[in-house]
């Protein structure tokens with residue numbers, strides 16, 4: 001018998017016919033949270049936006065904005081674009097917009113950056129990651145708080161407020177291959193992640209591990225597909241190989257098998273690996289101990305933290321534990337339910353967030369799945385190094401050409417992110 005539960009996705013409007021699934025008297029929400037298509041994207045004039053579109057949207061969505069915004073401690077925030085400026089103020093239960101610069105935080109944006117933020121193609125996190133954040137006053141947290149307000153107004157999403165996300169059971173659960181897709185789907189929808197034990201054998205993972213040194217010589221410093229990080233002793237390590245599938249036919253065979261491809265079908269939507277062309281299907285990560293420069297262990301983030309949530313979420317990110325991981329060896333941590341909460345998408349947990357993070361230890365051959373808007377991080381290993389493969393399943397875009405064109409444009413900037421940021425040594429996410 002299906003347990004009848006109503007999952008609240010407070011940050012999302014229901015799209016009848018595509019977001020609701022009704023079976024055996026239960027109503028469940030899918031993880032298709034998309035509300036935009038690239039082909040519909042319109043140019044944005046900043047003056048028009050601040051004069052008409054934004055005030056209207058702020059008014060229309062006041063009920064989605066106010067509960068969460070009142071918990072953010074908002075102070076005046078100004079945006080300067082093309083020699084003009086506007087200031088947003090929080091006035092007890094609503095936002096006002098006025099022309100001109102205030103005395104509080106200030107973000108300077110190019111016209112393109114402003115348009116991309118309005119259209120949800122980019123975020124303050126993407127600007128920060130690419131050294132493009134221009135804030136002469138205030139800092140990233142100010143921008144992130146107001147970004148939540150802008151998203152809420154422009155996308156009709158509710159800003160997370162304490163108590164919004166509730167659960168029907170234990171947040172910690174793992175599955176094995178005998179469990180049904182239906183059970184895994186229900187858990188994924190409610191908690192935002194899956195841990196599936198023993199999908200692959202130790203022998204299969206040993207064969208994959210043997211391909212790491214075979215692939216490594218194909219990645220040189222400066223190659224955007226290769227990430228490098230430096231440890232305390234000054235050694236530079238190759239920590240990430242994008243396109244590992246080129247050099248590891250063993251890995252390709254394994255992810256093409258039904259026991260793995262089944263994962264894409266769990267949400268019951270259009271998830272596939274169609275957008276992962278040969279040569280870009282698998283990333284292979286090898287995490288050294290004691291990184292002090294560069295990035296090997298990414299701190300708290302949603303995979304949509306750089307933008308495009310409303311065009312793509314939720315995609316599935318799937319990790320294959322080539323070597324097991326625990327608190328000493330680079331385990332994943334996730335915040336169950338965070339995919340149902342519009343919160344800071346990175347680079348740390350939002351201050352005073354009422355959602356709890358959990359550890360996700362795995363054994364060799366286990367698989368983890370998280371949604372692109374589930375907040376997660378990997379801990380830096382302390383006693384044993386870790387190897388893991390990442391791949392994923394994406395939802396099929398209705399307007400494939402327009403979507404690909406936007407991704408290409410944004411990737412020109414983003415593909416260098418790993419060279420412009422460094423992790424905080426020893427950060428464990430607490």
Ligand SMILES: [Fe+2]
Pocket residue numbers: 298301302303317376
């Ligand atoms: Fe991630």
